[in-house]
Every structure is written in C-alpha cells, then in structure tokens.
Amino acid sequence: SGAEPAAALLGGHPSRDGTPATLAHLITHTAGLPALPPGFLARALPAWHSNPYGRYPGDRVVAAFLRHRPRHRPGTRWRYSNFGVAVLGHALAAATGTGWQDLTERLLLDPLDLRGTTVRTDADGRDATGHRKDGEELPPFDPGGFQAAGAVRATPHDLLTFLEAHLDPARAPDLAGALDAVRTPVLRRGLGHRHVHTVAWFRHPTDGGPLYFHSGATLGQQAFLGFRPDTGTALAAVCTRRYRAHDPFGATAYALLADS
Structure with a gap:
C-alpha cells in the first residue's frame, strides 16, 4: 500500500x-x-x-x-x-x-x-x-540506479498509444482503474492551491477542463507528453537536442496542447 x-x-x-x-x-x-x-x-x-x-x-x-x-x-x-x-x-x-x-x-x-x-x-x-x-552527439543514456525516474525507450506510435489509453481508459480494461486513479488530484500547493498534482501528472486548468502533462530531459534529448480529456487531444513531442536557457521546446509543446 x-x-x-x-x-x-x-x-x-x-x-x-x-x-x-x-x-x-x-x-x-x-x-x-x-x-x-x-x-x-x-x-x-x-x-x-x-x-x-x-x-x-x-x-x-x-x-x-x-x-x-x-x-x-x-x-x-x-x-x-x-x-x-x-x-x-x-x-x-x-x-x-x-x-x-x-x-x-x-x-x-x-x-x-x-x-x-x-x-x-x-x-x-x-x-x-x-x-x-x-x-555534439552524445552516447545512449544510461540511467544507472535511476531507472524508475527515466529509462523508457519508446517509439512515437507507442507514446500516442499510451496517451490514448489515458483519454479513453475503456480501451485498456485491465488498466482502467489505474488510468482513472492517475487523473485524481492528490496534492495541491502554492498560492490558492493553484498547482495540482496527481500521482503521475501535473494538472493545469483550462476553460474546458483539466490538462495533464509531464516533461523530462537527458543531457541530449527532451520529451513532453500531455492530454486533454475535454477535447480528446493527446500530444507527444520529442527532441534529440537539449535546450536549457529559455527552452523553446517545452513551452511550444505545452502551448500546442493548451490551444488544442
């Protein structure tokens, strides 16, 4: 438990x-x-x-x-x-x-x-x-003992399949309970509790309902996953270059999902 x-x-x-x-x-x-x-x-x-x-x-x-x-x-x-x-x-x-x-x-x-x-x-x-x-090219990412924090290798097709299951849990009946649970807010923080988290996603409000997303990066790659149940939209964005200062990748991906 x-x-x-x-x-x-x-x-x-x-x-x-x-x-x-x-x-x-x-x-x-x-x-x-x-x-x-x-x-x-x-x-x-x-x-x-x-x-x-x-x-x-x-x-x-x-x-x-x-x-x-x-x-x-x-x-x-x-x-x-x-x-x-x-x-x-x-x-x-x-x-x-x-x-x-x-x-x-x-x-x-x-x-x-x-x-x-x-x-x-x-x-x-x-x-x-x-x-x-x-x-400059970098070697394949080795997570060492941090596998649970980011060691997934996935094709774009699989990333979208994963997100589609979140949009419609009935497509994966064996996981429907878990897919529903990871949408549930478990933590609110910040001024007015505006920052909402589930056990897997950041959760932001939109005019039509909540938007769920998460992003991550290695030294040479970046990824953004998100979905909106209200519009039935999912977005998987990947990049084989790491931008740090004024990162355009994450902001652009988030804006595409928020405006969908």
Whole structure:
C-alpha cells in the first residue's frame, strides 16, 4: 500500500524520528528528499557531460536513501525529486520480488501492447542519438540506479498509444482503474492551491477542463507528453537536442496542447 514505509521494504529502519517516508510520499515528491542524492555530484563529475547517472548504481541510490535525514518532515513540503522516484522503483521491486524492468513490462507495457517500448538499457537500436545544444552527439543514456525516474525507450506510435489509453481508459480494461486513479488530484500547493498534482501528472486548468502533462530531459534529448480529456487531444513531442536557457521546446509543446 502507499502507506508502507519505503525504508522497511529496502532493509532499513522505517524512521529515526517517528515520521517515515512512505511510498505515497515518494510518488508525490513529498518525502523530504533532494532532487539528487547527497554525494551524487562528486561521483558523477567525471562523466558530467556524457552520462553522469551511469556512475551511480542502484545499491548506491538505496544506501543514500537509508542514511539520509530529510530536511522536512515527510508529507509537509513538495519538491520534485528524481532521487525519490528512483527509490520508489527499488522499493516496489523489493515489495513485489520483481525487478523494475519485468514489473514495468508485466503491469504496463504488455497490457497496452506497447511493443515498441522498453525500459531495458541494453536494447540495440532503441536510442535516437541525442545532441548537446551545440550539436555534439552524445552516447545512449544510461540511467544507472535511476531507472524508475527515466529509462523508457519508446517509439512515437507507442507514446500516442499510451496517451490514448489515458483519454479513453475503456480501451485498456485491465488498466482502467489505474488510468482513472492517475487523473485524481492528490496534492495541491502554492498560492490558492493553484498547482495540482496527481500521482503521475501535473494538472493545469483550462476553460474546458483539466490538462495533464509531464516533461523530462537527458543531457541530449527532451520529451513532453500531455492530454486533454475535454477535447480528446493527446500530444507527444520529442527532441534529440537539449535546450536549457529559455527552452523553446517545452513551452511550444505545452502551448500546442493548451490551444488544442
């Protein structure tokens, strides 16, 4: 369940202060964790411009979580954390006795028949070549111990198939309950609670109803996924170059969906 202390699943002590970080805290980015583990920078620095995550394997992710003392009591503050989502993946694998790759395939990819999608990092030919802003090519992304935070290789067709299932859960009856659940607001923050989150999506209001979206990036690639139930519109945008300052990619993709 979401109330299960993550540390207990990973062989540690649930809490040293009486407030354990639970699976629900990890998925809602309220576990009191930083964006990346303490010490990540020093270990990743030699590969900082090529593949920094690959130098931080799963055992280090888990060890860093088990020894970390949150700055804020879990459940009290929101902070987006790739570290927390990575820990969630390891905790779910421990709870089910199933590796993250197999778990994702069995519970998500197979039911939606996403044959062009994989979370395996050794899949030949599945990576489009990423580029820096200056056009320099980069090697395939290695997520190291952060698989749950972003290791999916997918074709554009599969990305749209995934979004179509969110628009019409009846198309995937085995996942209808989960697809409905991930639309449900679980966290509101900011002035007037204007920032709304589900367990998987950022949720923004429009004149016709909510818009759901999420974006992500590696050193050389970017992606944006979103959908609008009110207009029946889904958008999958991918880019094999990483823009940082005044990023036109994310803003353009969001505007296309918002105006659809």
